[in-house]
Amino acid sequence: MSKVVIVTGGGRGIGAATSKLLASKGYLVCVNYRSNSESANEVVSDLTLIGGKAVAFKADVSIESDVVALFDATERAFGSVTHLVNNAGVLLPQSNLVDMDVERFNKVMVSNVTSCFLCSRELIKRTKSEGAIVNVSSVVSRTGAPFEYIDYAASKGAMDSLTKGLSLEVASKGIRVNAVRPGFIHTQMHADGGEPDRVKRLAPQIPLQRGGTPDEVANAITWLLSDDASYVTGAFIDLAGGK
Numbered sequence: 001m002s003k004v005v006i007v008t009g010g011g012r013g014i015g016a017a018t019s020k021l022l023a024s025k026g027y028l029v030c031v032n033y034r035s036n037s038e039s040a041n042e043v044v045s046d047l048t049l050i051g052g053k054a055v056a057f058k059a060d061v062s063i064e065s066d067v068v069a070l071f072d073a074t075e076r077a078f079g080s081v082t083h084l085v086n087n088a089g090v091l092l093p094q095s096n097l098v099d100m101d102v103e104r105f106n107k108v109m110v111s112n113v114t115s116c117f118l119c120s121r122e123l124i125k126r127t128k129s130e131g132a133i134v135n136v137s138s139v140v141s142r143t144g145a146p147f148e149y150i151d152y153a154a155s156k157g158a159m160d161s162l163t164k165g166l167s168l169e170v171a172s173k174g175i176r177v178n179a180v181r182p183g184f185i186h187t188q189m190h191a192d193g194g195e196p197d198r199v200k201r202l203a204p205q206i207p208l209q210r211g212g213t214p215d216e217v218a219n220a221i222t223w224l225l226s227d228d229a230s231y232v233t234g235a236f237i238d239l240a241g242g243k
Contacts, residue, residue, distance in 0.1 A: 001129065004078045005225070006070065008032045008061045008119060009088030011040035013187035014136060017214035018085055018221050019043055023052025025222060028078040031056045032070055032088065053078070061088050061115040071122050083225050084123045086116040087136040089155070094148045105151045112155035116162060120177070130174035132225045135163050136217075139183030139240040156181075160236065167234035176233040178224045183240030185212045207242030 005022055009015040010031035020043065023029050029047060031054055033040035040056040047054040055077045059066035074081050089112040092104055120133055140149060141156035160179060167177035184199050184206055199211035220237045223229055 001082070002079055003027045003083055004030075004074065004081050005083035005085065006030045006032055006074055006081055006119070006123075007085040007087055008115065009034070010085075011036050011043055011056070014182065014185065014214045014217045014221075015085070015087040016043045017218035018087065019054065020047060020050070020052075021215070021218045021222050022083075022225070023047040023054055024050055025226070027052075027083065029054040030070070030074040030077065030081075032059055032061060034058070034060050034088070061119055062110045064118055067115075067118040067122050070119075071126060075126075080128055081123055081126060082129065082131045084119055084131075084133045085136065085221055085225070086119055086133065086159075088112075088115050089136070091149060091152050096147055097150045100151060108151040108155050109158070112152070113158045113162070116159050120162070120166060124170055124173075124175060127173075127175060130176075132176045132229075133166075133178070134221045134224045135159050135177070135179040136221070137163070137179045137181045137236070139181045139238055139243060141181060142238075143243075163236070164234050171233055176224075176229070178229070178232060178235045179237075180217060180220050180224070181236055181238045181240070182212065182217045183238070183243055185214060185217060185239070187214060205243075206240070210241065212239055212241060 005027045007019045010019045011033040019029050019031050031040050044054045044056045057073045059070040137159045138156040140153040141160045145153040163179040
């Protein structure tokens, strides 16, 4: 049976690296994106060049009807979805909590948590066999990200709780649910947060003395999705250089 995976936010950073690695392992990949079609289509072109099979599909995965359309399109292209990487999310400019407005807080929670809930629910509804979900959380779910991204940290803490609870709900169905918690990874998201060189600034405080790469996170995600991790569910892999 073919392994069909949706990678949300698959057009850049960790999502793009994960899409490419999964394609190289024989997965049929749907590269989801919200607005940057150029980047997503470039990822699909790269996958095709290495012999992979992939499509790009635009969907705001915090909107229920878009999620249904995303799964419908993937099924039309490749058949039933068997694997899911909940990677889509937003990070907004650094701020103390007292200076955040409720619109910002709700945007982060909906973008990061509701999207994970909707996509996970859709896979569980549709899967006809064993499957696997990997949620891309963050090390800030443990640290709280004070003075910078408390809203983002709260959303990732919620994602951790969802990961643990859902892993127990669907274990008897043969669906595994795990999470990775990256930190200090060289991606464009730090520019979204207002400090493009944040990883470079923090590197001396990291036990491994450097930031991580999207490929290093993709390796962990791919392992958790694979049959090599067939007895792993409800687990978290931290990728933060020892922090």
